[in-house]
Amino acid sequence: MSRRRTLGTKKKIALLLSAATVAGGGAFVMASTSNASPPAPKSASESTVCLGLATALGNNQKFIADQRANPDAQSEARIANREAVVAEIKRKQEASGCAVGESAQDSQTAQPSQPAQPSQPAQPSQPAQSAQPPAASAQPSQPAASAPAGNGGGAAASGQQVCNGSTVTLSGEGGAPAASSNQFPAGTKLKVTNLDNNKSTTVEVTSVSGSCALLNNAAFEQVREPGKFLIRRALIEKVG
Numbered sequence: 001m002s003r004r005r006t007l008g009t010k011k012k013i014a015l016l017l018s019a020a021t022v023a024g025g026g027a028f029v030m031a032s033t034s035n036a037s038p039p040a041p042k043s044a045s046e047s048t049v050c051l052g053l054a055t056a057l058g059n060n061q062k063f064i065a066d067q068r069a070n071p072d073a074q075s076e077a078r079i080a081n082r083e084a085v086v087a088e089i090k091r092k093q094e095a096s097g098c099a100v101g102e103s104a105q106d107s108q109t110a111q112p113s114q115p116a117q118p119s120q121p122a123q124p125s126q127p128a129q130s131a132q133p134p135a136a137s138a139q140p141s142q143p144a145a146s147a148p149a150g151n152g153g154g155a156a157a158s159g160q161q162v163c164n165g166s167t168v169t170l171s172g173e174g175g176a177p178a179a180s181s182n183q184f185p186a187g188t189k190l191k192v193t194n195l196d197n198n199k200s201t202t203v204e205v206t207s208v209s210g211s212c213a214l215l216n217n218a219a220f221e222q223v224r225e226p227g228k229f230l231i232r233r234a235l236i237e238k239v240g
Helices: 009-034 048-069 075-095 217-223
Strands: 160-162 168-170 179-181 189-194 199-208 234-238
Touching (some): 048 075, 179 189, 189 217, 199 217
Parallel strands (some): 179 199
16 A cells, blocks of 8 residues: 655645745735835926926916906806816826926916026226207107017918917817917917927917917817927917
8 A cells, every 4th residue: 555645744834834925925015016106297397298288277277267357248158168178188287297287377487497697797987978068959759669560469460470489389179270369359360380390270269368379179289299288489470
């Protein structure tokens, strides 16, 4: 008859301890992985994508505040529409790893600050001049020169560059390509060119916003660079 070999009590205990150690180590690794803290959200100053979304959020929040401060018969509907846009922008901020709810009220103020210029040394004072002879009779005053064109909203001529120095972002609104503006009335046609990729779109202003030119989603997609929600170098022309 064959004899079965049996494990001694000490060997059994050793095997059980080994199995428990392996299981405990695996549980520790899983716990460490699950407890790892997520990366901190990025601010507008750290990411162009976050800056574009923050600018869009700020523009829409300013529009809502203006409508509440100066309501009319259509304000309630406009505010409801923009609140939906604000919620969509916040979802995009979260999906892009940005600080949710961060807003830049004006895209110009969100630009990186320039280093301070060194102060100029004081100029030596000039010796006092002797009294001059009586001045000639006063000439008739000349009419003040008109302000240079370029940033004047609806008064700009067709084909003229407008909104000089403005950045362009999206409003978050759906529908056919269109724009909103705080300088041009509804029906105005604007051509927006992204100078970083030479793409352009011509859109009609359909509503009011908090910036010179704010593109809706469809229009912004026609000129955007992949992954960006802000056009820093834009050429905006009034074409109709």
